[in-house]
Amino acid sequence: MDMKAGLMQKQTLKLAMTQELTQAIALLQYSAQELAAFLEAKSMENPLLQVDFKNITHLDSNMDRTRKTTKRTFDRDQKNLIEQIGSGESETLEEFLHSQLNSLKASPEEKVILPVLIENIDENGYLNLDRDDLIRRFGVDEEILDCAFFKLQTLDPAGIAAKDLQECLLIQLTRQRRTPGNQLAITIISDYFLLFAEKKWKALAKMLQVEMKDIQKVHDEIQKLNPRPGASFQREKPAYIVPDVVVRREGDELSVGVYDALIPKVSFNDGYYRELSRHKDQEVNKFLQEKQGDYQWIRRSLEQRKETLLKVSMKIIEKQPDFFLKGPAYLNPMTMREVADELEIHESTVSRTVREKYMQTPTGTYELKAFFTSSIQTTENDQASSQKVKAAIEHYIKEEDKRKPISDQSLVELLKEQEGMVVSRRTVAKYRDQLGIPSSSKRKRFD
Known part of the structure; x- marks a missing residue:
């Protein structure tokens, strides 16, 4: 190979990223709110640029302000309307609990402890403080502290001041009317919480010597309880x-x-x-x-x-x-x-x-x-969108027999035979998870 040193000219065409081009690209991707903020900042540094914000204070009467959602119902819209009408100052969880202290019989020590406990309840209604630290702080016996906790947990909303979800559910169950079903639910949540939560119901039914349908009934009752008793006091304005x-x-x-x-x-x-x-x-x-x-x-x-x-x-x-x-x-x-x-x-x-x-x-x-969605091959050598596949999966699961829920592999076969969509079991499982639908074993009912 003949290699020599020398000078040569070469003409190339390159796009230089000037400041104006960089700003133009940024301007394109700005949302309406970001663009308004950008223009306001520009008007502060450029006296020749007049920015009129009057037009953005009034929206076209024909334009619907819409929630960040793609699925809306009439009932939900009605509820939102009511929320907007009563959007004034509302009572906080702390205020609501303090208002109940006056009717609560408590010792002088408990009256000192209870307000401190209320101040430390989080937005979901849970209270997780180190009891040893509290005993040292207030200089009281453990029995007095336990009494204060117990009395606080008798207040509304039911389940308040629990240390975790298990205790929160137990508090609500123990305040309900005593029935055989209620007692079974208390036993399960108290002693077999993990087995129940992981839906290992066959083993649980054998241990408790009950039928699967009894555990199913407990599950249905637990679903009616509130896992976040303090959340209803959060009054965030809906995002439009x-x-x-x-x-x-x-x-x-x-x-x-x-x-x-x-x-x-x-x-x-x-x-x-x-x-x-x-x-x-x-x-x-x-x-x-x-x-x-x-x-x-x-x-x-x-x-x-x-x-x-x-x-x-x-x-x-x-x-x-x-x-x-x-x-x-x-x-x-x-x-x-x-x-x-x-x-x-x-x-x-x-x-x-x-x-x-x-x-x-x-x-x-x-x-x-x-x-913009990915494509799924069909038996007709055509293309279907991933959204169509998700809609089909959701439809089949909605119509299934809950006593014999459809497995992911069965969904694969149904999609191919009924819809002409060719997808793998792994893809079905991924789409099902994205839809927030549990697996067939967790969807199964026993009654």
Whole structure:
């Protein structure tokens, strides 16, 4: 090989990541709230940039404020309405417990201990303090401390001040009416809690010399208890979102529009510009040119962001007509690369465009990224979306005989024979877990 040292020219084309390009990419992926915050910060450093926030204080009366969920029911909406009406100051768990102390018979020592215990109950209603530390702190006998704990646990809500879930359930069971079933439940939770929780019911039934249906009844009763007795006092305001894109349907026709009610209006401060332009100072002119260019870049970036969001949304509708016309069960497999290729943009641009953005449809509000799903091979050499497979799994499990629940392998066979979907048992198990559905052994009933 002949290797010689020398000089040579080579012409290459490279994309330089300028500050403006970096900011443009960031602008594309901003959510409406992030974009509003960005524009506010920009207006503080650029006097030529006027940002009007008035338009975001009032929403279009035709626009529904929607919870971050894709499944809503009328009953739940009614409940949310009631929560909004009564959204004033509500009583806290600590206040509620303190209000019951007046009617509680307690010794002078207990009256000192009880308020301290109440202050240390967590938001779920549990109390887990070191008893030895409390005995030293208050200088009392263990018996007095135990009495204070017991009296606190007699207060409402039932199950309050337990150290763990087992004790919480026991407190609630012991306050119920005494019946044979109740006594069996107390015995099981008290002495066989782990066996019961792990659903090793056959061994448990043999040890207690009862039938499986009796343990099933105990399980049903336990399901009615409250594992977090203090949670009902948490009054967090429900989180709402305003969609970035709105799809409307008229017959079989679909239309889409970008909804930018949360994005402030941007305008040029012409009066400030004219006033400063009168100065002949070179530094002032340089400053004006820089800020004017910054303003123009922001205007272009906002328009490009809106245009890209609209193009991607239109492509989603074009490729997913059955979803919008027939329902979520008809979501077809679609990848970001596929959309990017058809729009002749980079895949990362699609990814940034759909980040933390939502689409309001006639059937609910969805994250834009939820429309991109993997494909599953079918017996007809066609493609089905993972969402369709999940919907089918959920349907079969809902309709199954709970005394003989369908195994994952049986679901594999059903999906292939009835739906034409070819999936592995491992995939079925993964989708079932994502749906929050337990295994067949844990779904089985004995009555």
